[in-house]
Amino acid sequence: MTRRPPPARLGFLYPGYAAEDDYPRMGAMLDPPAEIHLIHTEFMEDAHSVGALSEMGSVERLLQGAAFLEGSRIESVMWSSTSASFVLGLDGIRQQIDALEKRLGVPASTTAMAFARAVKAVDARRVAIAATYPEDVALLFRQFLGHFEIDVVHHSSRGIVTAAEVGTLEKEDVIDFARQNTPQNVDALLIPDTALHSAAWLTELEKATGTIVLTANQVSFWEALRLCGKLTPQPSLGTLFEEIP
Known part of the structure; x- marks a missing residue:
């Protein structure tokens, strides 16, 4: 046994x-x-x-x-x-x-x-970012990934200022946001905000986008x-x- x-x-x-x-x-x-x-x-x-x-x-x-x-x-x-x-x-x-x-x-x-290590673990060479942050903060995340030679081919900014508001986003909204920001020929989509729920929907997020999805939590x-x-x-x-x- x-x-x-x-x-x-x-x-x-x-x-x-x-x-x-x-x-x-x-x-x-x-x-x-x-x-x-x-x-x-x-x-x-x-x-x-x-x-x-x-x-x-x-x-x-x-x-x-x-x-x-x-x-x-x-x-x-x-x-x-x-x-x-x-x-x-x-x-x-x-x-x-x-x-x-x-x-x-x-x-x-x-x-x-954890994001930098996870991208390497799944061998993602070209990634997209779907960020809930304002644009200036989303750009800083993109620059951070550049330190690890991660090729970001697309990034978006939802422009939400507070974590409390991000936490109210529901399943369909999160899945739609992910789908809209997954261009063709990317190896992974990164969704970088621990204020955003994702744990219950990880399988559905990957099915909807057709690629690996890495979320903050x-x-x-x-x-x-x-x-x-x-x-x-x-x-x-x-x-x-x-x-x-």
């Missing part, structure tokens, strides 16, 4: 309230189910602007949230925000990761870095499992989870 591995114990620092229910949903979808520890971090302003995102992703804010994960026996921790990491650049991301690892003593990463969850060495093939979580390199 094969002994099942113990469940992963995953920590997530999530700014505010929007689509955080994606994480326990994905945890329950795993075999075996994961133990999820999710902490809501605080910030001054809910806005997709460089200034607000920089404050939201400051090391001080992350460490305030990390304090609530001490003693939780988590095996990895994610700063579950794409924009409040890439707006700070690679040096800022390194500072975020270093601070979390030193405070909690476990591997750490951010959603922005999906890649964050994948990265958390990868960091603690408990990433295994899983159904219903998209191509990213089907074959583990």
Whole structure:
């Protein structure tokens, strides 16, 4: 009889309230189910602007949230925000990761870095971006991907300012947005906002677009499992989870 591995114990620092229910949903979808520890971090302003995102992703804010994960026996921790990491650049991301690892003593990463690794994992050479952000923030995500020699052939900006509003978008709206921004001959579509629900619709998103779809909450969850060495093939979580390199 094969002994099942113990469940992963995953920590997530999530700014505010929007689509955080994606994480326990994905945890329950795993075999075996994961133990999820999710902490809501605080910030001054809910806005997709460089200034607000920089404050939201400051090391001080992350460490305030990390304090609530001490003693939780988590095996990895994610700063579950794409924009409040890439707006700070690679040096800022390194500072975020270093601070979390030193405070909690476990591997750490951010959603922005998870996107870069996930694109490489699925061997996507040409990608499109469907961003809910304003245009200036969407462009910064495109520039961030350029550091990893990821060829972005299309990007769109929905222009939504607050995470709270993004969190209200429903299934058909998200699928239509994805479909409208998937040009022919791309290897993957990237949807970079952890405020956007996607966990329940990953299979349908890939069917509607005809390509691999990588969403912010999906890649964050994948990265958390990868960091603690408990990433295994899983159904219903998209191509990213089907074959583990």
